[in-house]
Amino acid sequence: MIQAKKSLLALALLAATATLASAQTLRWAGAGDPLTLDPYAQNESLTNVFNGQVYEFLVARDRKLQLVPQLATEWKQNSALKWTFKLRPGVKFHDGKPLTADDVIFSLERAKQPSSQIAVYANALGEAKKIDALTVEFNLPKANPIFLEHINTLYIMSKTWAEDNKATKTQDFANKEESYAAFNTNGTGPFQLVSRAPDNKTVYKRNPNYWGKIEGNVQEIVYTPIKSDATRTAALVSGEVDFVLDPAPRDLEKLAATPGVKIVNGPENRVIFLGLDQGRDELLYSNVKGKNPLKDVRVRRALYQAIDIVTIKDKLMNGQASPTGAVVPSPLGSLNDPEIERRLPYDVNAAKKLLAEAGYPQGFEVQLDCSNNRYVNDERICVTLAAQWAKVGVKTRVNAQPKAQFFNKVEKLDTSIYMFGWGGSITDPESIFTSHYRNRGEKGVGEYNRGNFKDDELDALVAASSVEADPDKRKVLIKKVFQRQAEQVHYIPLHRQFIPWAARSNVDVVHRADNWLEVRWVNVKAK
Structure with a gap:
């Protein structure tokens, strides 16, 4: 009898643990797949969203798309052609190395390469100069009325990591080049890459040493591309997936009327x-x-x-x-x-x-x-x-x-x-x-x-x-x-x-007009 009670208790604990784990995993599906993990090789929204869970900007966007500090704590425009940024102290890349001005300068130069799809924005930022370990100065060749908007396109990469892994060159995606940075990552962001199987499954885990605040409870992201609209919808309805960024418009009425499913709508x-x-x-x-x-x-x-x-x-x-x-x-x-x-x-x-x-x-x-x-x-x-x-x-x-x-x-x-x-x-x-x-x-x-x-x-x-x-x-x-x-x-x-998004009713997301899912804001409640 005692043994039976112990077994029942063990099963209950196991079930509770499984429920908690499930509540902290975001199972995400979409029609397409990220094209590459090299943050400059393709300027495509879904690709950018996934790279944005790993890599960060000097200046980021809040829920209303307003510019806010991220890897930079402050900045000022010294003159029409000069900007100075102070980097956030204590930030580390996923491999444990600290963020410094050298990484910012390296990232800018890498993003200017001909194979980079954000070269036009990187070139608009001028030349970066190191003032000290945590201060970077940008000198522009000509006035740029949306300089801060352009800064928000430059993911910051680790100079030493890229050098150590022969990834200093942006992947030439057009010519089907394969590179280390296309399949591996090392950012400062809230999530770390666990595994990458293109067109099959990509998995991330929460960065335990993240410098910032993670408001949601997601510990793991499992992304599965499902090309078929009908199959993707069925997976959401059955509960096999928790979130769909791109539900088919013809399925919206059906999904809105489905118990356990909700639509989060907004223009893009x-x-x-x-x-x-x-x-x-x-x-x-x-x-x-x-x-x-x-x-x-x-x-x-x-x-x-x-x-x-x-x-x-x-x-x-x-x-x-x-x-x-x-x-x-x-x-x-x-x-x-x-x-x-x-x-x-x-x-x-x-x-x-x-x-x-x-x-x-x-x-x-x-x-x-x-x-x-x-x-x-x-x-x-x-x-x-x-x-x-x-x-x-x-x-x-x-x-x-x-x-x-x-x-x-x-x-x-x-x-x-x-x-x-x-x-x-x-x-x-x-x-x-x-x-x-x-x-x-x-x-x-x-x-x-x-x-x-x-x-x-x-x-x-x-x-x-x-x-x-x-x-x-x-x-x-x-x-x-x-x-x-x-x-x-x-x-x-x-x-x-x-862009209407579709989710299970226990999943809370923040809909942004740039069709960007910020997973650190997502909460997956226990069912």
């Missing part, structure tokens, strides 16, 4: 748009030979006006999108100006007329590249666009691929038309201007101009707005940038997507 700072090849003399993946119809602005306008954006919003996105005429992540970036936000009208007859004027009365064939696991309804949007363009004679072959292959393809400019998204925590238009609106050049300028258009007028306007310190003069330049883009239709805007 992300614009979805189309890029078009305007660089080649002959269009790829087309039946048009010897010329490129996308070089003609009339063709670009025709494709734009053939898009029924209201149907996409209402029928495909279930209302979870906000159509826009401005290729900028946030309406704050377009100055909340209705004229800048105004779309070209949906008009099939006008589109056919423009195509005929351009010499394509019967239309032409083209390929539309898109991801199938990156943006909300990405493949279905592309299929819908193809059907709408068919009405004006443009026969479109949709090439939908997982985001790793898609990004690699588009990065090499191996595309005719591609659907892309851009967003994050920065609401200023500079977050997209220099990377997308400028002619392709050195140091990351025009890096994401994957249509390879050359527009010297637009390039000059963006360059001027990037260094104009006077707010009123800068607003004038920003409006001119948007006006030029609207005239030339280098990009076709679609919408800003909303």
Whole structure:
């Protein structure tokens, strides 16, 4: 009898321990997988979110996206071209080595390398100089009106760790280079990497020596990519996973009515748009030979006006999108100006007329590249666009691929038309201007101009707005940038997507408009 009671007590203790452990593990699923663990090799949101659990910035974001101290405790602008930062004392990397000014300087130089996808932001930070072990001075070559926003893109890496592991060079993701930093990590953040199996499972554990405050109770993160919307939804409903960052819009009503599941909703700072090849003399993946119809602005306008954006919003996105005429992540970036936000009208007859004027009365064939696991309804949007363009004679072959292959393809400019998204925590238009609106050049300028258009007028306007310190003069330049883009239709805007998250009812998360899950704020309650 005594033995039986002891056994029952042991089982009860085991069950209690298991419940506690389960309550402290966040089982997270998403359609895609982080592309790389090298924090500079890809500037992609999900990848950044996971790297952000391990690596930290000098200046971070709070729940409302306001800038707050992180690895820097204070900073000041000494002059128009000089900033000084004081580093937080006592911070250690996961391998136990202390954070110093040398790590900041190393990180900046590494992020400037040609293979870095944040080079355009790193170069905007100028040169870093060590004042003492915990003081860094940034000297800029020209004024930068959003310097602090750019500082928030630079993860700080350990110089000695990178040197010891031959990881001083940013991974060349486009050329499928493998590197130590792509599969291993060493940051100062609240979580440490335990294991990484790309496209299968990635596991993190809480950093027991974290310098800061962890408000949530998560001890372990287990991330599993589940491409299928139906399978991902089923896993959440059954309780196999606790959290889904990207539930399918068509499943939201069902999930909201499911016991034990809740929806956490909010708009995202992300614009979805189309890029078009305007660089080649002959269009790829087309039946048009010897010329490129996308070089003609009339063709670009025709494709734009053939898009029924209201149907996409209402029928495909279930209302979870906000159509826009401005290729900028946030309406704050377009100055909340209705004229800048105004779309070209949906008009099939006008589109056919423009195509005929351009010499394509019967239309032409083209390929539309898109991801199938990156943006909300990405493949279905592309299929819908193809059907709408068919009405004006443009026969479109949709090439939908997982985001790793898609990004690699588009990065090499191996595309005719591609659907892309851009967003994050920065609401200023500079977050997209220099990377997308400028002619392709050195140091990351025009890096994401994957249509390879050359527009010297637009390039000059963006360059001027990037260094104009006077707010009123800068607003004038920003409006001119948007006006030029609207005239030339280098990009076709679609919408800003909303981001509903789905979670088990015992999981409390903080929804941020940059679609960033900060796991140190997450609480998983015992069931």
